[in-house]
Amino acid sequence: MAHAPAPENVALLARFTAALAARGIVTEAQIAEQIERTDRAxxxxxxxxxxxxxxxxxxxxxxxxxxxxxxxxxxxxxxxxxxxxxxxxxxxxxxxxxxxxxxxxxxxxxxxxxxxxxxxxxxxxxxxxxxxxxxxxxxxxxxxxxxxxxxxxxxxxxxxxxxxxxxxxxxxxxxxxxxxxxxxxxxxxxxxx
Amino acid sequence: MTNFAPGARIRVRADYPETRGPCHIRTPHYLRGREGVVERPLGAFRNPEDLAFARPAATIPLYHVRFDQPSLWNEGEAGDTVLVELYEHWLEPAG
Amino acid sequence: MPDDAPLPAPATHDIGGAPRFRCTPVEPDDAAPPDDFGKRVDALRQLLAQRGLMTVDELRRGVEAIPEAEYHALGYYERWLRSISGLMLEKGVVTAEDLRG
CATH class of the missing domain: 3.90.330.10 (Nitrile hydratase alpha /Thiocyanate hydrolase gamma)
Structure with a gap:
């Protein structure tokens, strides 16, 4: 069954996302929009x-x-x-x-x-x-x-x-x-x- | 330009690249060396073994291949089958 | 190879028919959608692919490179995060400094 992600992986996701954002590769708005699109399937x-x-x-x-x-x-x-x-x-x-x-x-x-x-x-x-x-x-x-x-x-x-x-x-x-x-x-x- | 027609008997190569170093293989271990029958060609796709390492990847034929299920495992119900997508370079003609 | 030689072991992820899960029940009712963590990782994977920074094959290669003990201990989207962050590091898109806590 699904289990909650480990705290170090939650932290890794935050750092990874911040690094991608800082380099102009993805924005929070793009992530939100992608989630919304995926949720529609x-x-x-x-x-x-x-x-x-x-x-x-x-x-x-x-x-x-x-x-x-x-x-x-x-x-x-x-x-x-x-x-x-x-x-x-x-x-x-x-x-x-x-x-x-x-x-x-x-x-x-x-x-x-x-x-x-x-x-x-x-x-x-x-x-x-x-x-x-x-x-x-x-x-x-x-x-x-x-x-x-x-x-x-x-x-x-x-x-x-x-x-x-x-x-x-x-x-x-x-x-x-x-x-x-x-x-x-x-x-x-x-x-x- | 595919080399196997529907109904062709094939054998999956008994090769184990995972023993030779980093690789990415889409041919399951349980099928290596096993004989099956080509159900139909599924078109051609870029070789995932190269795509996985961002190398230039040739476009190669993909087939749906059917296997007798009980003989894969020495258990199960007669008549049950397994159907798997396999790339051409993993297939060789069987008797 | 001779019939009596043992076959090389399957790779960690290549578990079709694996005897170790023979008696593990499948939990059919476990149908919850991914949590926010999973959805964010999934969205990042898609966005990075759309930008030509990775392919699904590279994602899989990164997941398959996770050592066996961790592979089965990590959640599904934790494995994906490990793979995509490792790939972006490998390609120089992010730095080790970025990812270090």
């Missing part, structure tokens, strides 16, 4: 993409062809962001995303990664014992479902496009998006109607 963006894909076949196809364009189509600026890849679950196939080497995460459409995604336990275990990890979330997959663990090692960032749950016939995209949480977009949970 949120799993609701990814959820809206999934809900639209469930209700719009053309968008579904775009999402699989080019996740970055699909994000742009929802009003997200992907300029300078790593390319977004979309992993489509299918009957008998479930995706789970991890970054074993650091913590690569599709921040443009999911926001800050949660603590557990960055934890040594998740990074070490998801790739080796994905079923054990899913059990800790209380997630049980349908019979005869194969798991595909996606280790996010390089230039892409990956999000899961889960299957639309049964019992949602006639729902509009807004209502569907409410089923799609951050954990669903990483693959540790399934959307449940």
């Amino acid at each position: 949120d799993p609701r963006i990814g959820a809206a993409m999934v809900a639209r894909a469930w209700t719009d076949a053309d968008y579904h196809a775009l999402m699989l062809r080019d996740g970055s364009q699909a994000a742009e189509a929802m009003g997200v600026s992907m300029a300078g962001a790593p390319p977004l890849g979309v992993l489509a679950d299918a009957p008998g196939l479930h995706h789970l995303v991890v970054c074993t080497l650091c913590s690569c995460y599709p921040r443009a459409v999911l926001g800050y990664p949660p603590h557990w995604y960055k934890s040594a336990a998740y990074r070490a275990r998801a790739i080796r014992d994905p079923r054990g990890v899913l059990a800790e979330w209380g997630t049980s997959l349908p019979e005869a479902t194969q798991i595909r663990v996606v280790d996010s090692t390089a230039d892409y960032r990956w999000m899961v496009l889960p299957m639309r749950p049964a019992g949602t016939e006639g729902w509009d995209a807004d209502r569907l998006a409410g089923l799609v949480t951050r954990d669903v977009l990483v693959g540790t949970r399934l959307p449940l109607a």
